[in-house]
Amino acid sequence: MGGAMDVPAAARAAHERFVTSLGTPHGVRDLVADSWRRSATSGAPADGSRLPPQRRTPGELAAYRRAHPLATVLPLFRELLGAGAADDGHVFAVGDADGTLLWVEGDSATMGRAERMHFVEGAVWSEAQAGTNAPGTALELAHAVQIVTGEHYSSAVHGWSCAAAPVREPGTGRLLGVIDLSGGGTIATPPALAAVRAAALAAEAELARTLLGPDGRVLDVLEGPAVRLSALGRDSAVLESGGHVHRLSPRHSEIAVSLALEGRGVHGDRLAVDLSEREIPASTLRAEMTRLRAVLGPALLGSRPYALLRPVRSDFGELASLLAAGRVGEALARYPGPLLPRSEAPVVVEQRRALEQQLRGAVLGCGDTRLLRRWVAAAWGADDCAAWLALAHRLPGGSAQRAAAAARARALDHTLTVPPQLGRHAAVLQRSRS
Known part of the structure; x- marks a missing residue:
């Protein structure tokens, strides 16, 4: 990608062809075409008729953010991206591993535009909910991506460009969330993608530094x-x-x-x-x-x-x-x-x-008569020929209980042709289907 990408018109034309026919996307990058197909399969709207949902109340979001591992590196994100975003007319956002936006900050006018398309704290910008977009697609692919204007699946986002990179948990590699820059044409450039990549790497390094345990091992931040x-x-x-x-x-x-x-x-x-x-x-x-x-x-x-x-x-x-x-x-x-x-x-x-x-x-x-009695008295042991036989051998000779256990064992031995547990499961499953 060089300069301000020469893709808006071609991408919008390809988007129109795809959403009207759901054929093979032409005229867009493979990354975008694959994402459009996933978006269509998930039921995300292409016409902007349904905006991403907000899943948490302000109180729930505040408590969730305080406990989230990325809260510890929010000051770093603000230092690396926040001031520049505000000066350049952009917003930066931090989301969790499911695409829920935890923090959205930046230029006040751009924040107002973002609110109109629900790019706000608490909204879910996963691919499944919002279609192709940088934070959602970066989480889906687990690597940094840049999505420009008409490459977005939802037409409501065609006036935006964005770049995002996932942030991983040190030691395990598990996805913790995503860092995103959104705004106008200058986001559709290599420096913007490099900026979010650098911010994600810096955050991972900071997490590793602060999460070392006394033995030098990285602690599990989600314990x-x-x-x-x-x-x-x-x-x-x-x-x-x-x-x-x-x-x-x-x-x-x-x-x-x-x-x-x-x-x-x-x-x-x-x-x-x-x-x-x-x-x-x-x-x-x-x-x-x-x-x-x-x-x-x-x-x-x-x-x-x-x-x-x-x-x-x-x-x-x-x-x-x-x-x-x-x-x-x-x-x-x-x-x-x-x-x-x-x-x-x-x-x-x-x-x-x-x-x-x-x-x-x-x-x-174990040879314990009490345990054998409990086993054969239960539904799963009632037809266990070997258990009844073992019980008979351990009961006093000549007792009525021994004779009854031996008779039960003989009856089962003549009728069962499959292991007793498998026969029991087969009967249960058959009843569940009827």
Whole structure:
């Protein structure tokens, strides 16, 4: 790109052709064409008829900003970009990893123009909500971008040019947010793009300097109180965080379990495989994650990669820890049932079977009559031939209980042709489909 880009007329013509026919975009950069296609798939309006939403009240935004990691480098952004933006008739903005604008500052007249298109603090300028734009597209691609006039997907933004760069968490590389310059023609130049890149790098260096722990390791800036995830014996998980209880939908429950199992985060293509044996379109997954983020809030659910941003204590994780420690009685006492029993998500099915096999093996191997009784008395152990047989062997000879347990074992041995847990799950899933 040299000088003030010679793209406005060509980009607007290409935009008109694309939005009227949704064909292959011609006459624009590949970066822009790909972004237009994502914008169209997400349902962002091209005609400016719907402006980006504001998701937080002023009080909520103020509290969120105070706790956000980028608050510590806001003075640096003001020093590097703020004064120049005000002098040159521009605005600079700082957004979080979901595209929510946290701070918007600069020239007062330009700020007034920005307000008319909802480029304001608290508004969501992700690609999915606002279409192609520098902060949203920089977050989508995880690198600095420059978007000029008609390259914006929404016609409401065609009078603007912008340059933005993502800011990453030191040590992990996780996206923390984005820094943006928006305004007139001088933003459509290489120096503007270089300026936001330099500001992002300076912020990352400052964060690394201030977030070193006593051992020299970079601290996790998003650490906080643990969340509690309960998913055993229930079709819909419950997530507790900061005094709030979120009862998740079945699909959101599968996502939360997958993210808890993945730990540090997972990219969209891997998460899609975790959730279904059938292909999940990227746009469908993004929309689902947007809905889940609206439930949990961006301070808890991160993106690129997708991750739960607080330490997670789960009932299924605690069960695995008890089994690993050989505390079989405690593990069985804290097992209300299989992990999301109706779920067919591959990651859930695999973990569910693993936990059942480990628990069952521990109960059968411990030789404790009380635990065996509790196992066969539960719905998931009622058809377990081996458990009934083990119980019969441990009951007093000649007792009616021993005879009953042995008879139950013989009956099951003649009728079962598949492992008992798999048969139980098959019956549950079949009922859920009917």
